[in-house]
Amino acid sequence: MGLFCLCGINQGHTHMKFIDEAKIQVLAGKGGDGSASFRREKYIPKGGPDGGDGGRGGSVFAVADCNINTLVEFRFKRIFKAQNGENGRGAQCYGKGGEDLIVRVPVGTVFTDINSGEVVADLTENGQTVCLAKGGKGGLGNLHFKSSINRAPRQHTLGEPGEEWELALELKVLADVGLLGMPNAGKSTFIRAVSAARPKVADYPFTTLAPNLGVVRVDSERSFVIADIPGLIEGAAEGAGLGHQFLRHLQRTRLLLHLVDISPRWEAGDPVREARAIVEELRKYDPQLYDKPRWLVLNKIDMVDEAEREAVVAKFVADYEWTGPVFAISALDGTGCTALTYAVMDYLGTQVRPVEDAPAADLPATASPSAD
Numbered sequence: 144m145g146l147f148c149l150c151g152i153n154q155g156h157t158h159m160k161f162i163d164e165a166k167i168q169v170l171a172g173k174g175g176d177g178s179a180s181f182r183r184e185k186y187i188p189k190g191g192p193d194g195g196d197g198g199r200g201g202s203v204f205a206v207a208d209c210n211i212n213t214l215v216e217f218r219f220k221r222i223f224k225a226q227n228g229e230n231g232r233g234a235q236c237y238g239k240g241g242e243d244l245i246v247r248v249p250v251g252t253v254f255t256d257i258n259s260g261e262v263v264a265d266l267t268e269n270g271q272t273v274c275l276a277k278g279g280k281g282g283l284g285n286l287h288f289k290s291s292i293n294r295a296p297r298q299h300t301l302g303e304p305g306e307e308w309e310l311a312l313e314l315k316v317l318a319d320v321g322l323l324g325m326p327n328a329g330k331s332t333f334i335r336a337v338s339a340a341r342p343k344v345a346d347y348p349f350t351t352l353a354p355n356l357g358v359v360r361v362d363s364e365r366s367f368v369i370a371d372i373p374g375l376i377e378g379a380a381e382g383a384g385l386g387h388q389f390l391r392h393l394q395r396t397r398l399l400l401h402l403v404d405i406s407p408r409w410e411a412g413d414p415v416r417e418a419r420a421i422v423e424e425l426r427k428y429d430p431q432l433y434d435k436p437r438w439l440v441l442n443k444i445d446m447v448d449e450a451e452r453e454a455v456v457a458k459f460v461a462d463y464e465w466t467g468p469v470f471a472i473s474a475l476d477g478t479g480c481t482a483l484t485y486a487v488m489d490y491l492g493t494q495v496r497p498v499e500d501a502p503a504a505d506l507p508a509t510a511s512p513s514a515d
Contacts, residue, residue: 170222
């Protein structure tokens with residue numbers, strides 16, 4: 144899955160804009176026309192037809208590259224056109240085939256046909272390759288039309304046009320675990336505590352403006368990738384706040400950690416209602432995302448008096464009517480974080496990774512030409 148290839152997304156690089164959607168047009172090359180030519184040489188009467196075929200048009204391929212993190216390259220470059228095939232010539236000379244165009248995209252990119260809404264490709268592995276637009280076939284020269292009753296054929300065929308598509312690109316980052324919660328629930332602090340990722344942390348809402356990925360190394364041989372998205376608020380599925388723009392990045396995860404702020408600041412609010420509201424937003428956005436395994440993580444336990452922690456946790460779980468796994472942690476001082484990461488690693492070890500239906504296609508031997 145390329146775990147270590149994605150951990151650099153937006154880790155404190157504020158100068159890089161995170162782009163996870165784009166629209167492009169791909170145009171495969173036209174096949175070259177066949178030639179209608181006759182052999183004419185001195186002292187060789189009735190030379191006959193010798194027109195060669197046209198070359199095939201170049202195709203457009205997409206390749207998943209773990210060294211690319213966003214779709215920002217497609218923000219200003221929208222048209223990708225492969226080379227046309229050359230026309231056939233006399234003396235049975237065949238036209239040269241057009242060079243294929245290689246478009247490199249981040250791992251996790253989904254291509255969708257804008258007109259039909261059909262998913263064209265979903266690149267989930269580094270090096271996975273798919274043909275986005277197939278080049279046209281070259282035309283036939285008049286050499287193919289000679290016969291015993293047609294000694295001087297003038298027929299030839301034109302090259303076929305290449306495929307043209309308008310595609311929408313959508314990046315869904317690849318991570319094992321996704322963090323879910325309200326703004327300022329402590330998701331960024333948690334990912335800083337358990338990984339080398341360094342997202343922005345501050346005491347005001349929506350400090351996270353783009354997804355953050357971190358590799359959590361449990362021991363020398365085991366690790367997993369965790370994703371943090373901007374906090375959700377009630378009404379996110381209808382467009383409120385920021386998190387709804389990035390919920391797609393949780394769709395590939397195998398486990399969701401629902402972080403809830405359990406600190407005393409909730410004396411004037413209702414953390415149970417807020418927690419339920421976030422889960423309801425998941426259900427509205429994507430029922431499959433709502434059905435993913437989800438653990439409850441009660442954060443900021445360090446702000447609760449040590450003698451009252453057990454009672455506070457028990458009361459929240461009872462009011463929330465939660466029957467799944469529960470962890471009480473402090474992302475700020477690390478309390479409970481190690482136990483949580485080991486539990487996550489053990490859980491992921493029991494899960495079978497999905498196997499891709501189709502293997503990656505062979506990468507064409509041609510170099511990457513420049514896009515128009």
